[in-house]
Amino acid sequence: MQNQTLEYQSCIQSSEKVSWRLDELLPRDTELDFSRRFLSDALTGTEAIGFLNAEERLLLNQIRSNSYAHLFLFLEEYAVALASQRAGLELHGNAIHMRALLRFTEEELKHQQLFSRYTGAFARGFKVAPALLDNQVEVARAIMAKSHLGVLIFNLHLELMTQQHYLETVRSNKTETLDPLFCNMLKHHWLEEAQHTRLDFLEAQKILEQQPETLEAALAEYSELLQALRGTLVAQLALDLQTLEKAVGRTFTDAEREELHASQERSYVWGFIGMGMKAPLFLSRLRALSPVAEQHVLALAPTYYCD
Numbered sequence: 001m002q003n004q005t006l007e008y009q010s011c012i013q014s015s016e017k018v019s020w021r022l023d024e025l026l027p028r029d030t031e032l033d034f035s036r037r038f039l040s041d042a043l044t045g046t047e048a049i050g051f052l053n054a055e056e057r058l059l060l061n062q063i064r065s066n067s068y069a070h071l072f073l074f075l076e077e078y079a080v081a082l083a084s085q086r087a088g089l090e091l092h093g094n095a096i097h098m099r100a101l102l103r104f105t106e107e108e109l110k111h112q113q114l115f116s117r118y119t120g121a122f123a124r125g126f127k128v129a130p131a132l133l134d135n136q137v138e139v140a141r142a143i144m145a146k147s148h149l150g151v152l153i154f155n156l157h158l159e160l161m162t163q164q165h166y167l168e169t170v171r172s173n174k175t176e177t178l179d180p181l182f183c184n185m186l187k188h189h190w191l192e193e194a195q196h197t198r199l200d201f202l203e204a205q206k207i208l209e210q211q212p213e214t215l216e217a218a219l220a221e222y223s224e225l226l227q228a229l230r231g232t233l234v235a236q237l238a239l240d241l242q243t244l245e246k247a248v249g250r251t252f253t254d255a256e257r258e259e260l261h262a263s264q265e266r267s268y269v270w271g272f273i274g275m276g277m278k279a280p281l282f283l284s285r286l287r288a289l290s291p292v293a294e295q296h297v298l299a300l301a302p303t304y305y306c307d
């Protein structure tokens, strides 16, 4: 318990060290540079679509990048609920644990504001109004109907995936020239997510110490949550393609629409599900919780790997 408290204390210290202010990172009146690609092709898969010209591929890259920012806002709706409920459980308990979890909560609320400000700037500058999912509260409630352990494992997946995205497609990307503003936003998101992943792990460990028998059901819930996430991604993809059609000013043929949908679904599923399951740190954290947890993810992975 003492060692765990030191870990929570260390999360607070790291969080204080890297903390940033929203108005400095993304001032309210920011204008985006639409001459550039925002996200790497590794996460948007737009360059391989042969029937789109270069300008149309750039538009799709930007639509996907805006949806990426929006999906974090969308998913952080449940993360706020999770972190605040975990913090509430420490009321009159361990104040250091509670403080670390309250910082986690506050940071997720700040991230939601960041992504909302970004999508606002995007909507002001893009040639058409982008269509985005708006049922985040309903989805957050459905996610939070699962056990805390199931949701913590799902959250660990998403937060380590965020890190993986930044490290693989931004920090070590020497081949693409991407929009510096978008890269900077991903960097600062990642800097704070690093502490969240540690807290997800510590909280999952806390539950497992008291109720080891709940692991199996939590892993089944993790699988259900991935399936539901896939549904959310496909729903956003349908909206992305509507936005693209408006932005390019022509109607795609059935064959073109089919190709776009199939390739973009692969890209979404790989980016948000495959890359998360494959993240080495996710697998090693699961192994540290229980070898059974790692085995569960390894057995499930082929359903989602599309590379």
Ligand SMILES: [Fe+2]
Pocket (backbone or CB within 6 Å): 076, 107, 108, 111, 189, 193
């Ligand atoms: Fe976040």
Ligand SMILES: [Fe+2]
Pocket (backbone or CB within 6 Å): 079, 108, 159, 192, 193, 196
């Ligand atoms: Fe987070």
